[in-house]
Amino acid sequence: NAGVTQTPKFRVLKTGQSMTLLCAQDMNHEYMYWYRQDPGMGLRLIHYSVGEGTTAKGEVPDGYNVSRLKKQNFLLGLESAAPSQTSVYFCASSTREWPYEQYFGPGTRLTVT
Amino acid sequence: GNSVTQMEGPVTLSEEAFLTINCTYTATGYPSLFWYVQYPGEGLQLLLKATKADDKGSNKGFEATYRKETTSFHLEKGSVQVSDSAVYFCALSDRYGGSQGNLIFGKGTKLSVKP
Numbered sequence: 001n002a003g004v005t006q007t008p009k010f011r012v013l014k015t016g017q018s019m020t021l022l023c024a025q026d027m028n029h030e031y032m033y034w035y036r037q038d039p040g041m042g043l044r045l046i047h048y049s050v051g052e053g054t055t056a057k058g059e060v061p062d063g064y065n066v067s068r069l070k071k072q073n074f075l076l077g078l079e080s081a082a083p084s085q086t087s088v089y090f091c092a093s094s095t096r097e098w099p100y101e102q103y104f105g106p107g108t109r110l111t112v113t
Numbered sequence: 114g115n116s117v118t119q120m121e122g123p124v125t126l127s128e129e130a131f132l133t134i135n136c137t138y139t140a141t142g143y144p145s146l147f148w149y150v151q152y153p154g155e156g157l158q159l160l161l162k163a164t165k166a167d168d169k170g171s172n173k174g175f176e177a178t179y180r181k182e183t184t185s186f187h188l189e190k191g192s193v194q195v196s197d198s199a200v201y202f203c204a205l206s207d208r209y210g211g212s213q214g215n216l217i218f219g220k221g222t223k224l225s226v227k228p
């Protein structure tokens with residue numbers, strides 16, 4: 001099993017450009033999450049999904065959109081990138097059983113200039 | 114609301130030294146507690162967990178005990194190795210918090226172990 005994979009690993013965008021980050025998991029997990037990691041801030045939840053076709057906002061959702069068209073995939077979109085979105089983005093997945101142990105992908109490092 | 118506070122880093126130790134990284138939490142419900150580790154350039158890996166008071170999580174020589182009376186979940190290891198150099202995150206998940214399974218993270222503690 002590959003676990004959780006993320007595409008791409010690195011990306012540089014100019015302000016105002018758009019892009020989509022792809023997360024895929026092969027563990028048949030119901031729940032999926034997008035986090036961002038910034039120096040000294042730990043990880044903060046952007047959006048999450050509890051099943052195919054459902055999404056919900058996390059702690060820092062502004063400027064991002066998500067979609068969960070297939071159970072195994074969770075997409076994170078930036079419609080108009082801003083320098084404040086320079087960060088490392090992590091995707092995670094978990095079963096719907098308590099305590100919702102999460103498995104993380106390797107991350108995408110995004111720089112917005 | 115829920116929150117996690119862990120000791121500021123960085124922490125620098127010599128090989129075979131004893132490690133403690135403090136973590137305290139605030140939660141309104143019945144949280145589960147986790148320690149995740151992030152090696153350089155990688156994603157987070159679950160190191161250990163505890164789901165109820167007085168549980169002890171352990172893995173790879175690391176231990177942490179869920180102390181409800183002190184709202185703490187301190188990470189310990191008796192003898193660290195150079196390969197333990199990483200960033201360690203304490204996190205909680207509140208079963209009845211309303212946002213299924215969302216992890217609340219501390220800011221992370223960077224550990225460097227010198228030979």
